[in-house]
Amino acid sequence: MSETESPAARAVPVVPPGPPPRPGEGERLRTVSVPGATLTVRYRPTPDPGAGPALLVHGLGGSSQNWSPLMELLADDLDCEAVDLPGFGESPPPDDGDHSITAYARVVIRYLEAAGRGPVHLFGNSMGGAIVTRVAAVRPDLVRTLTLVSPALPELRPQRTALPTALMAVPGLVPLYARLTRDWTPEQRTRELLALCYGDPQRVTPEGFARAVEEYERRLELPYFWDVMARSARGVVDAYTLGGQHSLWRQAERVLAPTLLVYGTRDRLVSYRMARRAGRAFRDARLLTLLGSGHVAMMEDPDAVARAVRELLADTATTSERSATPRG
Known part of the structure; x- marks a missing residue:
């Protein structure tokens, strides 16, 4: 059995709920129905009518709010939408109760088809990174570029700090955990998640922490x-x-879109050492490694991520112009 086919260690990355944007920050919500699901879509109108369309997909335990800091910074560059996956954020669970990566990828594809916005600049964090990798592999016509922030791709030797979250996948343990922690305050729960997902939780302002607690x-x-x-x-x-062929690593090898990989050196859930393997798997990859950042770099260091995205857009535009130039 090859390395890409080996069963992965069962570490499940989790993303904390992001603080909701303040009223008047320019974000809006709308509800969209696709076959089998009702989705809440967060968007920020762009001042540039020619800006390329983008769709951003959050991770396990997160929501579209996780992308708010990056969406604000990219408002002049991209026409951004962030989706609440079924069962997360403001979106109700899917009609069929299927929460597999394949089912979520199917929902993203159905939304892109219904919206008619493709090909889009597709973003994914954590579990969302696995979802959009699958989308880009099976529907290259819908993806212009791919940006993956700490994507949840299989690790053969996961970090010890990631293993406790794997217990959520064991039948019966989540309800047990809920009962054992029923006396925990939302503040305590939020503090634990931020410590797990941020390289430096002190970067969260008191106001941001209060809003995250409210969302939790x-x-x-x-x-x-x-x-x-x-x-x-x-x-x-x-x-x-x-x-x-269904391995996430095999599907990464099939991705045609130019890809930006973002890893934090203090990520306790997805090891930044996976960046090297990811760089080999994605055929047209660029790597951004952020010193001191954790699992949610688009929340913790959105300025650095936005700069790298702009460079990706510029490189892609230059390549497209060269391809379109006649040779004489």
Whole structure:
């Protein structure tokens, strides 16, 4: 069995809920129906009518709010939309209860087809990185460029700090965890997640922390919150163990779109050492390694990520112009 076909260690990356934007920050929400799901889409109108379309996909436990800092910085460059995957953020669970990576990729494809915005600049963080990798592999016609922030691709030797989150994928343990931590305050839960996902949790302002706590409180009141977390965690594990042509690493090799890979050196969930393997797997890859950043670089260091995205856009535009220039 080749390395790309080997069963992966079962570490499941988790993304904290992001603080909701302040009123008047320029973001809007709309609800969209696609076959099998109802989606909430967060968007920020761009002043440039010619800006390229972009779709941003969050990770396990996250929401479209995780992309708000980056969307604001890229407002002059891209027409950004961020989707709440079924069961996360403001989106209800899918009709069929399927929270696999393949099912989420299918939802993203259906949305892109319905919206008619493709090909788009596609972004994914953590579990969202696995989802959009699959989308880019099976539907290259829908993807112009690909940006992956700490993508949840299988690791043979995961970091020790990532292993506890794998317990969410074990049947029955999420409800047990919910009962054992029922006395935890939203502040305590939020603080634990930020410590896990940020390289330096002190970068979160008091105002940002308060808004994150408010969002976490809202989610805990949802009757399906823990069930969606458990099902989605099992979906990530199942995707990690697939071999052959369905392996996420094999699908990474099929991606044609120019790809930006973003890793943080203090990521406790996805090791930055995976950057080397990812750089080999994606055929047209650029790598940004952020010293001191953790699992959610687009929230922790959005300026650096935005600069790298602009460089990717410029490189892609230059390549397209050269391809379109007649040779005489």
